[in-house]
Amino acid sequence: MDRTLTLLGIESSCDDTAAAVVRLGKTGPEILASQVLSQTALHEAFGGVVPEIAARAHAERLDGVVEDALAAAGVSLDQIDGIAVTAGPGLIGGVLSGVMLARGLAAARGLPLVPVNHLAGHALTPRLTDGVEFPYLMLLVSGGHCQFLLVQGVDRFVRLGGTIDDAPGEAFDKTAKLLGLPQPGGPSVEAEAARGDAKRFTFPRPLMDREGCDMSFSGLKTALLRARDALVAEKGGITVQDRRDLCAGFQAAVADVLGMKTSRAIDMVGARPTALAVAGGVAANKAIRSVLETVSAKAGVPFLAPPLRLCTDNAAMIAWAGIERLRAGLSPTMDFVARPRWPLDDRSPALLGSGKKGAKA
Ligand code: KG4
Numbered sequence: 363m364d365r366t367l368t369l370l371g372i373e374s375s376c377d378d379t380a381a382a383v384v385r386l387g388k389t390g391p392e393i394l395a396s397q398v399l400s401q402t403a404l405h406e407a408f409g410g411v412v413p414e415i416a417a418r419a420h421a422e423r424l425d426g427v428v429e430d431a432l433a434a435a436g437v438s439l440d441q442i443d444g445i446a447v448t449a450g451p452g453l454i455g456g457v458l459s460g461v462m463l464a465r466g467l468a469a470a471r472g473l474p475l476v477p478v479n480h481l482a483g484h485a486l487t488p489r490l491t492d493g494v495e496f497p498y499l500m501l502l503v504s505g506g507h508c509q510f511l512l513v514q515g516v517d518r519f520v521r522l523g524g525t526i527d528d529a530p531g532e533a534f535d536k537t538a539k540l541l542g543l544p545q546p547g548g549p550s551v552e553a554e555a556a557r558g559d560a561k562r563f564t565f566p567r568p569l570m571d572r573e574g575c576d577m578s579f580s581g582l583k584t585a586l587l588r589a590r591d592a593l594v595a596e597k598g599g600i601t602v603q604d605r606r607d608l609c610a611g612f613q614a615a616v617a618d619v620l621g622m623k624t625s626r627a628i629d630m631v632g633a634r635p636t637a638l639a640v641a642g643g644v645a646a647n648k649a650i651r652s653v654l655e656t657v658s659a660k661a662g663v664p665f666l667a668p669p670l671r672l673c674t675d676n677a678a679m680i681a682w683a684g685i686e687r688l689r690a691g692l693s694p695t696m697d698f699v700a701r702p703r704w705p706l707d708d709r710s711p712a713l714l715g716s717g718k719k720g721a722k723a
């Protein structure tokens with residue numbers, strides 16, 4: 363690398379409108395600014411992300427968020443070397459909002475434009491935060507995604523397995539809803555679980571007897587619903603302690619499944635990966651983190667968890683993926699389409715199902 367590279371990143375594939383400026387200099391990468399404007403409040407009343415509302419909000423807010431990011435970074439468009447934008451997978455209206463803005467800016471300024479796969483953004487984040495070398499194993503666990511990826515290069519990903527139905531974050535959110543806890547469900551279920559007895563209710567650990575590292579979380583939610591209804595039938599309602607115990611049992615089941623399947627994924631890689639890295643909102647869960655840490659320690663693989671603001675949706679990861687692509691000699695282009703579905707690994711079979719936060723890739 364003989365010169366610094368400063369990219370503007372734009373992300374609008376789900377319910378966060380985000381822009382960031384990332385610079386790669388002689389001493390390594392630096393996030394000059396990363397702005398994320400959440401739409402949670404706009405969708406709250408609907409119990410999930412409404413694609414039309416999301417698309418409109420992105421279209422209305424993107425310019426402002428980009429301006430804020432440039433101002434916070436202290437750079438003007440003249441000092442930007444290129445623009446990276448999420449071109450999929452995600453809610454197509456939102457993706458299009460970002461792509462149109464990026465295309466317009468790039469054309470007007472004569473800047474190179476780099477279309478980025480949102481999942482590649484997540485998957486390359488450990489290189490931005492920790493400079494990890496290829497190949498490493500990535501567990502992406504959020505409200506919309508759940509998959510194991512072997513990251514072999516900037517543009518080389520092997521999908522080892524993933525959920526065949528719900529994503530774990532979705533299961534946490536549904537559990538919270540069933541138990542009358544606030545959204546997002548992950549943090550509220552975790553807080554209840556901390557004071558509960560995980561052994562009182564035993565929930566299923568699906569697909570344990572199936573080879574590989576595919577997972578299923580939809581049955582867990584049904585089991586929880588049955589346990590709750592049984593308590594209601596028995597005593598007319600659930601107590602505070604019942605709720606804590608249900609949360610603890612649920613969380614233990616998710617953590618167990620993720621732990622066991624992570625161990626399988628490490629075995630599937632063959633040669634030892636340089637690290638096990640996590641991304642996605644669910645990676646914030648302390649019980650899950652601790653299980654993953656134990657599993658990687660046992661396998662002798664370093665465990666990496668980027669800071670939460672870079673684990674959840676953001677545009678710094680998109681700018682960084684753009685820098686990685688340019689540095690690897692992959693050409694920027696204006697000639698691409700926005701894609702609702704875009705698997706990182708084209709050889710892996712398409713997954714069924716679509717999470718509350720959009721299409722699963
Ligand atoms: O990555 P993210 O911010 O957005 C996408 O899904 O793309 O992840 C949000 C998900 C939500 O489903 C939320 O309930 C879950 O991550 N989550 C958690 C925790 N914090 C957030 N799940 C379990 N434990 C947590 N502490």
Ligand code: ZN
Pocket residue numbers: 480484504674675
């Ligand atoms: Zn994401």
